[in-house]
Amino acid sequence: MRVFLLGNFLRLASPVQWQNFSGISIRVRVESSFEGLKVSVGDYIRNSQIWKSVFRHPAPTDRRNRVVVMLTNFFLHLHPVSIKQQGIALSYTWCMGGITFFLFLVETITGVLLMFYYRPTLEWAFYDIQALRDVQTLGIMREIHRWAAHAMVITVWLHMYRVFLTGSYKPPREFNWVIGVLLLVLTLLLSFTGYLLPWDQLAIWAITVGSNMAKATPGLGTEGPGFQLFNTSGYELITNASDAKFLLLGGRFVGEATLNRFYILHCVAIPLVVSGLIAIHFWRVRKDGGISQPL
Amino acid sequence: MLNPHPDLTASVLIGLGWYYLILFAMNMWWTVRSFKHDGEFRNGVPKAAFWSVVTSLLLMTSAYHFTYPPDGFLIQMPLWFKDFFNAYFSNPVLYFLLTIVGLVFMIAAREWWIKPTVAWTLLNVSLLFMGLSLTDYDFRQIVGKPDNVPIVAMLFIVAFFTWLYFTRAVDNDRRIAEGRPLFEQEDNEKVLVWPDLVYTELICMVVLTAVLIFWGIALQAPLEEPASSMKTPNPSKAPWYFLGLQEMLVYFDPWLAGVVLPSIILGGLIAVPYIDFNKRGNGYYSFRERSFAVTTYLFGFLPLWVALIVLGTFLRGPNWNFFGIYEYWDVHKVEAATNKNLSQFFWENLGGIPKGSGPSDILLRESPGIILVIGYFAALPPLLGLTVLRTYFARMGVIRFLVFSNLILWMAILPIKMLLRWSFSLKYIVGIPEYFFNI
Numbered sequence: 109m110r111v112f113l114l115g116n117f118l119r120l121a122s123p124v125q126w127q128n129f130s131g132i133s134i135r136v137r138v139e140s141s142f143e144g145l146k147v148s149v150g151d152y153i154r155n156s157q158i159w160k161s162v163f164r165h166p167a168p169t170d171r172r173n174r175v176v177v178m179l180t181n182f183f184l185h186l187h188p189v190s191i192k193q194q195g196i197a198l199s200y201t202w203c204m205g206g207i208t209f210f211l212f213l214v215e216t217i218t219g220v221l222l223m224f225y226y227r228p229t230l231e232w233a234f235y236d237i238q239a240l241r242d243v244q245t246l247g248i249m250r251e252i253h254r255w256a257a258h259a260m261v262i263t264v265w266l267h268m269y270r271v272f273l274t275g276s277y278k279p280p281r282e283f284n285w286v287i288g289v290l291l292l293v294l295t296l297l298l299s300f301t302g303y304l305l306p307w308d309q310l311a312i313w314a315i316t317v318g319s320n321m322a323k324a325t326p327g328l329g330t331e332g333p334g335f336q337l338f339n340t341s342g343y344e345l346i347t348n349a350s351d352a353k354f355l356l357l358g359g360r361f362v363g364e365a366t367l368n369r370f371y372i373l374h375c376v377a378i379p380l381v382v383s384g385l386i387a388i389h390f391w392r393v394r395k396d397g398g399i400s401q402p403l
Numbered sequence: 404m405l406n407p408h409p410d411l412t413a414s415v416l417i418g419l420g421w422y423y424l425i426l427f428a429m430n431m432w433w434t435v436r437s438f439k440h441d442g443e444f445r446n447g448v449p450k451a452a453f454w455s456v457v458t459s460l461l462l463m464t465s466a467y468h469f470t471y472p473p474d475g476f477l478i479q480m481p482l483w484f485k486d487f488f489n490a491y492f493s494n495p496v497l498y499f500l501l502t503i504v505g506l507v508f509m510i511a512a513r514e515w516w517i518k519p520t521v522a523w524t525l526l527n528v529s530l531l532f533m534g535l536s537l538t539d540y541d542f543r544q545i546v547g548k549p550d551n552v553p554i555v556a557m558l559f560i561v562a563f564f565t566w567l568y569f570t571r572a573v574d575n576d577r578r579i580a581e582g583r584p585l586f587e588q589e590d591n592e593k594v595l596v597w598p599d600l601v602y603t604e605l606i607c608m609v610v611l612t613a614v615l616i617f618w619g620i621a622l623q624a625p626l627e628e629p630a631s632s633m634k635t636p637n638p639s640k641a642p643w644y645f646l647g648l649q650e651m652l653v654y655f656d657p658w659l660a661g662v663v664l665p666s667i668i669l670g671g672l673i674a675v676p677y678i679d680f681n682k683r684g685n686g687y688y689s690f691r692e693r694s695f696a697v698t699t700y701l702f703g704f705l706p707l708w709v710a711l712i713v714l715g716t717f718l719r720g721p722n723w724n725f726f727g728i729y730e731y732w733d734v735h736k737v738e739a740a741t742n743k744n745l746s747q748f749f750w751e752n753l754g755g756i757p758k759g760s761g762p763s764d765i766l767l768r769e770s771p772g773i774i775l776v777i778g779y780f781a782a783l784p785p786l787l788g789l790t791v792l793r794t795y796f797a798r799m800g801v802i803r804f805l806v807f808s809n810l811i812l813w814m815a816i817l818p819i820k821m822l823l824r825w826s827f828s829l830k831y832i833v834g835i836p837e838y839f840f841n842i
Binding site: 168171174175177178184187188189190191192193194195196198199200202203206207210211214234237238241248250251252254255256258259261262265266269270272273274275276277278279281282285286289292293296299300303306307308309310311312313314316317318320321322323324325326329331332333334335336361362400401402403 | 550553556557560561564567568571572585586587588589590591592593594595596597598599600601603604607608611612615616618619620622623624625626627628629630631632634635636639640641642643644645648649656657658660661662663669672673675676677679681682683684685686687688689693696697700704835838839840
């Protein structure tokens, strides 16, 4: 019965080729496909209207379709159609840029899953993370998220190391290097803002140490040189409730406002900017001549 | 001071057993490789024979750990070595100088240490050192912290890629000298991205996913006590990738170490493509064609960034005191700090004015330091441009050269301040705490 229904369904999907077959004959086809007949269920699916609406051409098994797949597939079109052999050698690229991007995707996926669970409030933040560790089935998402974050920091450095050592920042790729530096900063900021979210001792004191630096910003921090310039007679512009540290923390100390602020920065604001810059970075790689090679 | 903890529990021994088993597998592969390559040492001993001995020793070591040997029969880092190491290597001065020496050696002897046998031996030695050190309780306490594991991995990864770079750069340098085409230019036909690149990416993603899942299962992410603004941990550390910056706080005030210097680092990185006028070395590995640029980058990345992170993470304990890798993090360790400002040196030691009765005007008091700093950033660049760096000046033009020379001078202030601190106990070159302006 089930086979019969399947047959009807497939007939709907691809009326041209399968008009003459009943559901029973599908079963026959499935079995006979092992005997070397050309038409199998796989072919049937690949010939259906649904499949063809998604993939515009046959499988990339011959030269023509291997070219076409790069041009028609959204995810693959970031790549060129053909590329210099040495340019993609692992000993040349170290694959670090690609790995960084992959880790960014891992962070996005695990991060979104964690957002379903985690509540960024003083009351719940720590205990949600604790529950992820102790009771939640998919609590390992937090481990993967943290380790991938550490790995991403390292792979960004290594990507930069490789790009420098091959002189790939030289013309015409100067501007893409600049975008790369911005992405490096944002990666560190992503990791830094995420560091606070577990709301344990490790988190708040690391952020306290880090954000104490903001207090020393020249001109804008109450413990930095030159802020007195803004505090003229009687009116104080830069105080500990208005300086750079206050801006960063949303308060004089690391507190609930900070948690909220870092949560938004970590989950929304910085990822948005990073996504945009990654798009430009990739686009420029292509426009500036692809993976660098000897001129 | 050594921690008297009895430290080799069964689980540590089993862990070490696995560690040596991995070392064994690595060297097994290496033995097969050297057998195929069929090389000999200078004294005629076949390389494969040597490595097979190493391999079998490692297998025996591994098996020995799995038998859980009793106390007294353990393979441990000898106590005298730990004492020696703690006594003579436990200070930031030697640590930093050694990283500089290491960098110089790495560049000068690059043709030697990139040789596969040498590099493999170095890797084995460092892994054995690590394995032996893991028998020490205090070492394990620091290295085994979940958040520190990536740093240990990073050390080996950075070392590997530095080796890879020098291997390819030395090869290309030779090719250029002999007028042969570059390595990147040989067999450099165009291939289709599907399948050649797409499959590499797919395999990469699968392997990485597996690694992350395994890592996530094997090592739990850290979660300490709930946050409390009452209990300040000692030491309080920033996230590990900022510990190089935190280490700079020893030598500079927060406004420099935490704000100005990081901004200069980023500005300098952004400026790199616009001040590097050297057109050679674009798109391939080379050292000789751009030795200055590469040396500068290696100096900034290896001793000033990676090594300072290691210093801040593994070697700075309570009160940000320096602790050797086998040393117990004693909260009560006291280090004498009798640092003096340059103005004190100038008026009291040099001018003979009794303490406290120097000039009361701040600018006059600090004038020696102010003159030095202005001279360093304003007078030195033109001087350099007219003398040592004349060719750079001619090729770069005024603005480019001023940016370049100032960035180099900014990069140099950390080592300079370190040296002044260590040799003269100098606290501030310019010290105006009234306005938080201390350099």
